[in-house]
Amino acid sequence: MKDFDGASLAFLAWLQRSGAEISPKVKLEDLRDAQAGRGVVATQDITEYEVLFRIPRSAILSVENSILSTEIPASTFEMLGPWLSLILVMLYEYTNGPASNWAPYFSVLPTEFNTLMFWSDDELAELQASAVVNKIGKEAADEAFTEQLLPVIKEFANIFFAGDVRAKQRAGEMRDERNMSLMHKMGSLIMAYAFDVEPATPRKDVDDEGFAEEEEDEALPKGMVPLADMLNADADRNNARLFYEDSHLDMKALKTIRAGEEIFNDYGALPRSDLLRRYGYATDNYAQYDVVEIPMELVTEILTVDEERMAYLDEQEIVDTGYDITASSPFTIQESLSPELIIFVETSLLPSEEFERLKRKGKLPKPEKITSKGAETVLKIVQARIAQYATTLGQDLQANTENPQPGNVRVKECRFAMARELRIGEKHLLKQTADALAEIIARDGNSTKRQRAIDDEGDVEMGGVEKKQRA
Template sequence: MASFEDASQNFLTWLTKCGAEISPKISLQDLREEHAGRGVVATQDIAEDELLFRIPRSAILCVENSILSTELPKTTFDSLGPWLSLILVMLYEYQNHGASNWSPYFDVLPTDFNTLMFWSEDELAHLQASAVVSKIGRAGADASFANDLVPVIREFADVFFSGDMHADEKAAAMSSPENMQLMHKMGSLIMAYAFDVEPAVPPTRAVDEDGYASEDEDEALPKGMVPLADMLNADADRNNARLFYEESSLSMKALAPIPAGDQIFNDYGALPRSDLLRRYGYITDNYAPYDVVEIPHALVLDTITTTAISPQLTPSAAEEREAYLSEHPGLTESGYDITRLDPSTPLAESLPELTLLTKTLLLPASEFARLASKGKLPRLEVADAQHAKLLLEIVRRRKAQYATTLEQDLSNPPAGGEGERRREQAWRVRVGEKEILRDVEAALEGVVKGFDDAAAATGEKRSGEEVENDGEEGKRRRVR
């Protein structure tokens, strides 16, 4: 088996033979001591907009470029969808390692994973009540592999294991735990490294006001493994390169001047550390500003129907309002993300969906009927003390779902070291989420106090007016 450095060099040689252009100013280096695997480093000063490398579309590991796409019916790939189709192709190329065009590429891809898919139950327990645990989806992936992928492999065993007299037996063995684990590894490679590959001639796609396509449309894009582009590590603060789509190639270019010796970084976008860990198997503190904590929809409904803060909603009234809210995107999701608070942003705008949901559920029947008749929603604001207290109770109940408090976590951090790595990563995720809940709780307590102080002041004023009126009336009585 080739050494780490030899595998890197063989990969670069192969990529060049595939027609890739690689700048002499960059180098693929061993960054394992930094827990970063391989990474791309500038060996000379690089100017803004300078080409770092250009990968021909023919070198992308995708369905279209695999010979398997010519051997299986198109309807088979259509039924599998982009994700499972690419897993199938990667399994095929991996199983035919010696004959695969991408053999040198597989030799530099990771074989060990730290993504949450590969954590034990005991390790996942350190994440406590983080919503990321429910997003791992191992059971769903197992079902998709068993019900969708394995039947295709068995149906086309003579193609999948071409020239192997034991093809049928090998296809039947794809349901084994070892092969299911292999499918998970291929899926994890795709999640961590694959790109949504825009076609050479992009179709017309609906975009929002910020220029982004919907998640559904992104999910429908073909997935592809782009050699070398996926060797760039990611950094939210130091992102200095970007992949550009061209007619016959994909080009990585510098977004800013890069001094010699600096690592070249891509960016995954504004992902919370929980999603970094789920998708890529690592976290860095400079992604902490993007942390979120999810408030489950079920927790909102349970709170509003069981707390004395709000009037009891009848099941039929709750159902009616839920049905109306479902017509407005984002208001009847399974959960609502709360981000770190920005002092310059009104509290309601920091948790817009949760604010609108709870405010609508609290509306008097007549006011809800009036708004619904116009197809409108309430104004985005914390309406009154009752509304603020309900939001506060929801946040407190969410805090209570974690096994430890923020104070306990901060006073008892993991010891560190390689054996503690996953525990430390889980600790950082849950501490970030608890910090958000602490800050939102404090902000809501301030809002509640503001409403209560205003009500008390109003009450004192009215009480004074009544005394004065009583005095005037007494004076009139005395005059008469």
């Protein structure tokens, strides 16, 4: 407890020496009893838009602020990109220990992680058929470290390990398991805590009409913002937000906050699968953003599509690697089921003459006009997706009632419980979809074709759809 509190006090003292301004109405608090690590709590009532704390841009742990940026060519950082550049800088500052300006900051950052990157094989197996298993990216990260990051460290070893006679040897040792794990930890810190830092002076190329090039928006520099990243996140209780100013960043209250209440940031509309992948925990507050992916391989296993139709659907940007089912309240097919999946299925089921007429007009079936036959096909796809999970929804719910509280169990059991919660959310969403499709089929009749609307020219009514953003 003493080391934990002492690190917090040393961190706050360093932050204020660095020019930060912290309102006396807030404090950094030990929330480990609530499984929340450190958090920020109001000590007095706070009004809407009141500044909770102000962090100077110079205190941000970023490429721009690290001395390493003055020692290594800018072209090297550009080659690495925002992620690997920040990992490189954080490795440099971390290995410098007490000599680093950010040493008190590193002392309050976690050293153990619950993110999927650090789960064992048997723990990952508990996720069963969740698509998040294929999005962990450990192999890709290892490849990026080996092929891009390590060569830079080796090339600039005398700078990276300045003053160390073993600099070249230490650079070679960065390939060992311990140091590769350290790189993963730095990457996990960035994933969980870093912000996309808007520059004080925009560096975007602007055309004659004053519009910035789109590519520039995709590569905002990343930075670790001390204290701002100590706020826990909550989709329902979000009451603060970070605002970017020329010389500093302000954390402001978004609503009245009463004394004793915790101050929460928000991760945005993240499904619990991404919450677990990126931050290492899952909470019911993000169940409203749950999503299940239907892989294209499964769709084409159930539905045979000829090359001509596949080419046309691809041309119309309907073909994708997978299709999402997202949570909605109240649940409806129109709100939750990917319109591209409905269009894909309905187009595939069209009689040849009807498809040719559709193709000549360059149109697509309207996703809200799903037919009984289309609903039957989608239902088969959804049922096949449900069958990919090793346990049923009922079995998971039963096991969940027998699960003890996280504070009383080991890390492995906690991870098993989080994986089960994730599975339950996905299976519940699939069940809602299957039930809704069954209702459509029952309403329209299993063997009765629904009459399609006919336009003024005698063609089947078709129409495009705006491509929905996949989670």
